[in-house]
Amino acid sequence: MPDQVSVDSNANVTLKTTNGIEPAIAVQTIDLTRQYEDLIAVNHLSFSATTGTIFGLLGPNGAGKSTLIKMLTTLLPPTSGTALIDGFDIVKQPRQVRRRIGYVSQMLSADGDLTGYENLLISAKLYGIPRSERARRIAQSLEFMELSNAAQKSVRHYSGGMIRRLEIAQSMLHRPAVLFLDEPTVGLDPVAKRAVWARIQALRGEFDTTIFMTTHDMGEANRLCDIVAFMHSGRILVQDSPANLKAQLGPQATLGDVFIHYAGTAISETVEEGDWRNVSSTRGTARRLG
């Protein structure tokens, strides 16, 4: 866990532990860029996230968060630049990267036509978990996510919070070094949110997993994240701990104030992230989970 954070003029953050040793880097982008015709969704981005942190990516619709997370999870190739995940290059070594990451999209990725156990079994096979390990890993994951009693129930009959916990369990079966969560609590009620937050914190505590998450929920970012980065127009404007960011604006400032300070109050009209399909899918997910 980092104890000290400093920010240089390029919004890069240097993290030091109390013993002075620089911690390992789990996610590092190098001049990462993605362009859609005349729109630069991610603009020459260079930043890093330290191993074992919960890193929150915040920003308005159209900031480039989803494009960035898609590139980091190898779902979308960059136009230029690259990124290293746990030391592996997303462009040159995509399969090694996929072995080291877990990904929960903001959509509803658990299969409603299968049981919780079946969802986990399929994931275990996709990640090549050997037969001798499979049953134990699935049982552990179900227990860890407090879903053991619902394992044989169809996911269609799960609550929104249970579905999200199942999806996180699926993405953690192979013990990834970095877990990407794209708006993990979208559409959940406060009680379900708290249950998901507790599991995310437990994951980091138990497995030292680096968690890279996007969220629009400032309370969630404030509560969960060690470091937050504000993204706007494809660039990271600032990256620091929530406490430091709030302190820069004044003693009463909230993370929401920091968001408005950096993102402004103008409504984004760019279609990236905010196009019809994304809006429809996010609302669809919220409706299904709710």
Next chain:
Amino acid sequence: MSQARAVPHAAWAEHTRPLDFLRQMEAVAEADIRKLIHDPVELFTRMIQPVLWLGIFGEVFSRARAIPTGGLRYLDFMTPGVLAQSVLFGAIFYGISLIWERDLGIVHKFLASPTPRSALVLGRSVSSMARSVCQMVLVYILAALLGVNLRISFVAIIGVTFAVMLGSAIFSTFSLIAACIVKSRERFMGIGQVLTMPLFFASNAIYPLSMMPRWLKAISVVNPLTYQVDALRGLMVNGGSTLFGFGHDFGALIATFAILVAIATTLYPKIIT
């Protein structure tokens, strides 16, 4: 969690093992087959078309004796064609499930896993093959009830199964490619409707190639359904024979499948962009 802390990167997670590809392919197919087991209604609704074709169209045209069938009863002649048609109609709309799963986020999950894209494509083919074998069994039962002169031997049934599975793999992969290109359910349904009947009528499923005008024959010989039906006709009914030979039929089907898999593997990740 009470158990011992797990090692993040076990040896099995670091390297690709020889059977990983097959296991991952099987996992993709297994997800789909488990869904079919939970809700098999689809298999029975798919029986409506073969019942109509064999029970009504076949019975009526058997009386007309207007189609040269090489000594076969018309019902015997068309049964392999109806089986192929049943498989085609089931497989050609298979791609819509990819669009549906893309909209849900399930495809993203699969693509972010270390499963090779070709295993994702082949896994879906295997699932389609499993569905087609169920259809085959139901068409055999229906044909037997209608008194079709079926060839019941181990070799014939294995050959029919192979031809049915190959046909299903071809048209489901073709459907996957169409889904990756058109990307929306509405457009895909339109494309599916446009493709199915021309594929069916530009084949030897319900009339022989010798009856076709030259232009239709030219289309028919590049239509994989023609080779599937030709192989089925030589295997499925007593007295049936192949026009091109089994080597040619299966060779054409395997080559078509290989080309389609290569194209689908390239296009598959683009479904989410």
